[in-house]
Amino acid sequence: MAxxxxxxxxxxxLRRLESGPRGLTDAEAAAxxxxxxxxxxxxxxxxxxxxxxxxxxxxxxxAVLLCLGLVSAAVASWGTAVVILALVAVSCVLRAxxxxxxxxxMAALRELVAGTATVLRRDDAxxxxxxxxxxxxxxxxxxxxxxxxxxxxxxxxxxxxxQGLTVRQGALTxxxxxxxxxxxxVPGGAGPGNGAGxxxxxxxxxxAASAEGGFGAEPGALSAGGGPGAGSGxxxxxxxxxxxxxxxxxxxxxxxxxxxxxxxxxxxxELEFAAAGGxxxxxxxxxxxxxxxxxxxxxxxxxxxxxxxxxxxxxGTATAVVIATGDATRFAAAHRTPDTPREGGAFDRSVHxxxxxxxxxxxLTPPLVLMANAALxxxxxxxxxxxxxxxxxxxxxxxxxxxxxxxxxxxxxxxRTHGVIVKRLPALHDLGAVDVLCVDKTxxxxxxxxxxxxxxxxxxxxDPEVLRWAAVGAWWTxxxxxxxAPDALDEALLEAAxxxxxxxxxxxxxxxxxxxxxxxxxxxxxxxxxxxxxxxAAEAVLERCATAPGAHDRLLAxxxxxxxxxxxxxxxxxxxxxxxxxxxxxxxxxxxQGLVTFRDALAPTAAEALRVLADRGVTVKVLTxxxxxxxxxxxxELGLDPGEVRTAAHPGxxxxxxxxxxxxxxxxxxxxxxxxxxxAAGHTVGYLGDGVNDxxxxxAADVGLAPRSAVGVARESAxxxxxxxxxxxxxxxxxAGRHASGNIASYLRVTLSSNxxxxxxxxxxxxxxxxxxxxxxxVLAQNLCFDAAxxxxxxxxxxxxxxxxxxxxRPRSFLRFVTxxxxxxxxxxxxxxxVLALALNGPDAxxxxxxxxxxxxxxxxxxxxxxxxxxxxxxxxEGSRVPGPVGLAAAGLAAVGLLLPPSPLGGALGMTxxxxxxxxxxxxxxxxxxxxxxxxxxxLRRRQP
Ligand SMILES: Nc1ncnc2c1ncn2[C@@H]1O[C@H](COP(=O)(O)OP(=O)(O)OP(=O)(O)O)[C@@H](O)[C@H]1O
Ligand SMILES: [Mg+2]
Numbered sequence: 001m002a003x004x005x006x007x008x009x010x011x012x013x014l015r016r017l018e019s020g021p022r023g024l025t026d027a028e029a030a031a032x033x034x035x036x037x038x039x040x041x042x043x044x045x046x047x048x049x050x051x052x053x054x055x056x057x058x059x060x061x062x063a064v065l066l067c068l069g070l071v072s073a074a075v076a077s078w079g080t081a082v083v084i085l086a087l088v089a090v091s092c093v094l095r096a097x098x099x100x101x102x103x104x105x106m107a108a109l110r111e112l113v114a115g116t117a118t119v120l121r122r123d124d125a126x127x128x129x130x131x132x133x134x135x136x137x138x139x140x141x142x143x144x145x146x147x148x149x150x151x152x153x154x155x156x157x158x159x160x161x162x163q164g165l166t167v168r169q170g171a172l173t174x175x176x177x178x179x180x181x182x183x184x185x186v187p188g189g190a191g192p193g194n195g196a197g198x199x200x201x202x203x204x205x206x207x208a209a210s211a212e213g214g215f216g217a218e219p220g221a222l223s224a225g226g227g228p229g230a231g232s233g234x235x236x237x238x239x240x241x242x243x244x245x246x247x248x249x250x251x252x253x254x255x256x257x258x259x260x261x262x263x264x265x266x267x268x269x270e271l272e273f274a275a276a277g278g279x280x281x282x283x284x285x286x287x288x289x290x291x292x293x294x295x296x297x298x299x300x301x302x303x304x305x306x307x308x309x310x311x312x313x314x315x316g317t318a319t320a321v322v323i324a325t326g327d328a329t330r331f332a333a334a335h336r337t338p339d340t341p342r343e344g345g346a347f348d349r350s351v352h353x354x355x356x357x358x359x360x361x362x363x364l365t366p367p368l369v370l371m372a373n374a375a376l377x378x379x380x381x382x383x384x385x386x387x388x389x390x391x392x393x394x395x396x397x398x399x400x401x402x403x404x405x406x407x408x409x410x411x412x413x414x415x416r417t418h419g420v421i422v423k424r425l426p427a428l429h430d431l432g433a434v435d436v437l438c439v440d441k442t443x444x445x446x447x448x449x450x451x452x453x454x455x456x457x458x459x460x461x462x463d464p465e466v467l468r469w470a471a472v473g474a475w476w477t478x479x480x481x482x483x484x485a486p487d488a489l490d491e492a493l494l495e496a497a498x499x500x501x502x503x504x505x506x507x508x509x510x511x512x513x514x515x516x517x518x519x520x521x522x523x524x525x526x527x528x529x530x531x532x533x534x535x536x537a538a539e540a541v542l543e544r545c546a547t548a549p550g551a552h553d554r555l556l557a558x559x560x561x562x563x564x565x566x567x568x569x570x571x572x573x574x575x576x577x578x579x580x581x582x583x584x585x586x587x588x589x590x591x592x593q594g595l596v597t598f599r600d601a602l603a604p605t606a607a608e609a610l611r612v613l614a615d616r617g618v619t620v621k622v623l624t625x626x627x628x629x630x631x632x633x634x635x636x637e638l639g640l641d642p643g644e645v646r647t648a649a650h651p652g653x654x655x656x657x658x659x660x661x662x663x664x665x666x667x668x669x670x671x672x673x674x675x676x677x678x679x680a681a682g683h684t685v686g687y688l689g690d691g692v693n694d695x696x697x698x699x700a701a702d703v704g705l706a707p708r709s710a711v712g713v714a715r716e717s718a719x720x721x722x723x724x725x726x727x728x729x730x731x732x733x734x735x736a737g738r739h740a741s742g743n744i745a746s747y748l749r750v751t752l753s754s755n756x757x758x759x760x761x762x763x764x765x766x767x768x769x770x771x772x773x774x775x776x777x778x779v780l781a782q783n784l785c786f787d788a789a790x791x792x793x794x795x796x797x798x799x800x801x802x803x804x805x806x807x808x809x810r811p812r813s814f815l816r817f818v819t820x821x822x823x824x825x826x827x828x829x830x831x832x833x834x835v836l837a838l839a840l841n842g843p844d845a846x847x848x849x850x851x852x853x854x855x856x857x858x859x860x861x862x863x864x865x866x867x868x869x870x871x872x873x874x875x876x877x878e879g880s881r882v883p884g885p886v887g888l889a890a891a892g893l894a895a896v897g898l899l900l901p902p903s904p905l906g907g908a909l910g911m912t913x914x915x916x917x918x919x920x921x922x923x924x925x926x927x928x929x930x931x932x933x934x935x936x937x938x939x940l941r942r943r944q945p
Contacts (some may be wrong), residue, residue: 021144025124060128061358069449102411129374131146148511156305159305160321167307168314172301193311358395361394385776386775390763392779409795440624446634455595487511504523518537534598546591560627563629623670624666625693668692671689688706692714745807746872748814757822777909778857850912854901
């Protein structure tokens with residue numbers, strides 16, 4: 001288990017794992033993979049068949065059906081009970097097999113976007129280690145990993161080095177705010193080789209400030225405990241850092257500003273601390289552990305030096321050794337059951353609402369039928385089977401089957417044709433309902449391959465020195481923070497500036513993070529002095545600069561001018577300070593050096609994608625951390641009118657920010673807040689983003705989308721991943737969502753209005769006739785035929801009208817529609833009934849029950865076939881002559897209606913062949929009914945916008 005492997009000092013842990021700071025060799029890793037097994041979670045395995053069937057039984061409709069079956073059995077109406085049970089069994093099996101297929105294809109799809117980890121491995125024992133990307137499934141205990149912002153922690157690990165590391169472990173603890181993690185030696189002060197170790201995993205973490213050093217540079221220099229400047233003094237630095245982050249990311253409500261401020265302070269302290277203490281020896285090595293909080297004990301998850309699978313890096317970087325993989329991880333132990341599905345989306349909620357209205361109806365129906373029959377006709381309990389059958393007739397038994405089939409088909413097709421991977425099936429119909437799509441700019445609308453365009457001094461003149469300083473900062477950030485992958489801007493700086501940085505000695509670095517919007521590096525200057533290099537967003541850097549009065553605004557205007565030209569702008573400042581005195585990163589007296597500007601090309605498919613989305617009635621909004629002018633320019637180039645660009649720093653009212661097309665200078669929480677405000681205003685919101693700063697918004701949205709190049713957590717948080725570099729796939733995904741929702745809505749509309757009509761007609765006729773209008777078995781038989789025909793909706797293609805706008809299913813207007821058409825249907829049924837009554841020997845003389853039943857059975861199936869064709873969303877595709885699946889199913893249904901009564905099976909159900917003249921009757925009624933339906937439909941269309 002993870003924590004046993006984690007006990008003891010770092011050195012002991014590494015020894016026990018037979019590993020070292022330089023990682024494993026390829027051969028060792030391969031051998032371990034055989035013994036430890038693949039690093040995958042047991043929960044990802046598909047559930048067994050019995051479990052699936054039990055889950056299908058938990059559906060509320062199935063439960064009601066089962067109750068009705070029990071009632072029938074209780075009154076010894078065995079036929080009805082058996083038919084109901086058969087219905088339940090068929091729908092459960094269909095559903096379970098549909099889900100099984102869907103799960104299998106989903107698992108295959110998820111495989112396609114499975115992540116990798118950055119691992120130090122060596123070709124053989126004498127080679128130096130190389131960082132390489134390894135599929136997460138191939139990690140083994142003893143592997144040494146590099147972790148950076150946005151990475152998912154792929155196994156249980158113990159930290160060897162950490163820099164400003166905070167981790168979100170909400171999946172394990174439920175606590176959503178990031179927690180600080182750092183290197184801690186357990187027990188405190190134990191030197192290497194004393195062999196003690198073996199502390200219980202849940203021990204309160206001792207408050208020992210200890211240090212470790214020497215991992216980085218020298219392979220052998222593993223001198224735990226005796227690191228340079230052993231953790232003296234500034235012990236609360238990390239604590240302050242953690243608190244600051246919590247303040248920022250916890251609520252997302254008011255007080256964010258102050259949280260950000262304290263985050264800055266915390267970072268500053270940390271840097272000061274590290275620079276002053278840990279790095280005094282001049283070797284860029286491990287960070288120093290401060291005081292350990294939470295000394296009152298707690299679970300293993302509180303252990304500051306352990307990170308667990310299922311969590312993700314929020315900020316900072318680390319190097320860590322894998323202590324447990326696969327089934328042995330804490331995550332696997334804590335989550336034997338699949339993760340709780342997230343709260344249902346818009347479509348789910350509508351279907352749920354409609355279902356409950358129906359279930360109430362169903363439960364009311366039998367008592368109502370019984371009472372009416374008793375009061376008006378003096379009948380007793382003998383009408384119960386009929387009452388039950390009528391209630392069964394109301395159920396849309398096939399709803400779960402249709403929903404699963406529609407969604408799974410849509411998802412598979414999308415993956416095959418457009419490389420869009422839907423990780424959570426219901427997300428597909430939410431995608432169809434999306435009416436606002438928020439997108440992040442950098443990396444999503446742009447290629448995130450910036451190229452340096454200019455290097456300007458404070459007066460706007462070319463000055464290569466500014467670029468040089470920025471590159472020095474980037475170089476040492478890259479070296480010291482050990483980011484698994486260099487940041488795109490840093491890479492561009494280094495490429496443009498050539499080989500710089502090595503002429504200095506790096507002391508410390510705090511990499512960029514989207515809340516502070518700056519990146520800081522400290523290098524050794526001349527004669528015991530340090531130079532602090534700060535790069536970042538113009539406002540954030542200027543805030544920390546000592547500028548002459550008026551210069552601040554002039555420099556901001558300079559940055560805005562560059563941004564207006566569509567460039568990304570990085571401000572550069574430096575400060576020179578004595579080495580020993582510390583180098584606080586939050587000092588307010590930096591010297592402003594100038595600006596470096598970058599050109600970041602737009603993604604080639606972005607403009608087309610935005611145009612298609614606008615065509616489909618989806619409003620696009622851009623939420624970015626970048627400069628307002630850069631954002632506005634990018635929008636214009638993409639053909640999107642930016643209107644008045646808002647900045648999240650000046651929130652005003654939430655509504656105004658929500659109404660804007662572009663919101664710039666967003667922190668991660670600002671993005672999530674805008675999304676939440678839009679949802680609260682009644683929109684169904686999609687969010688497309690690729691970075692760590694998009695994760696909160698991806699989770700806050702109804703549907704989160706991530707491009708394939710997105711960081712690990714973004715991909716994990718998203719419901720939909722675009723596997724190809726083509727943003728137009730979003731348009732296709734939205735259409736696929738509407739397609740599936742359109743079919744489901746068609747099914748619901750048709751089945752409910754037709755069922756409702758039947759029930760009303762049956763009740764009325766039951767009261768007017770001296771016998772039951774249909775035998776219970778006949779009611780169930782026609783219900784079964786109708787259900788089977790309805791499965792065709794899973795394969796339908798809805799008309800263009802259904803694809804034009806967001807697919808919303810408003811329960812109110814939906815139920816109104818169903819009632820109106822249900823009553824129309826009842827009128828048609830009753831008209832047939834009246835004509836039948838007249839035709840059979842004059843008024844009130846219907847005495848041939850079998851003829852009546854057969855005629856009504858036929859009429860019922862024929863009207864249902866008609867409804868199937870006329871009430872679907874949209875119509876058959878123009879020009880196509882072949883009937884679609886629904887056309888075929890309707891034809892089949894009509895054929896059964898006509899042929900079953902005269903057949904032997906019809907005889908068994910108590911029906912008989914009809915005299916030829918009786919076919920005229922339904923013909924006339926049907927014609928009139930079709931006219932009425934079409935007219936009502938047209939009227940409804942006109943009334944709806
Ligand atoms: N590595 C970095 N070092 C220093 N400053 C940076 C770095 N990356 C970004 N910045 C600055 O911080 C600003 C905000 O960056 P942030 O990552 O929040 O958003 P973004 O990537 O520009 O946009 P988006 O939110 O659309 O992805 C940038 O405009 C830039 O000025
Ligand atoms: Mg981005």
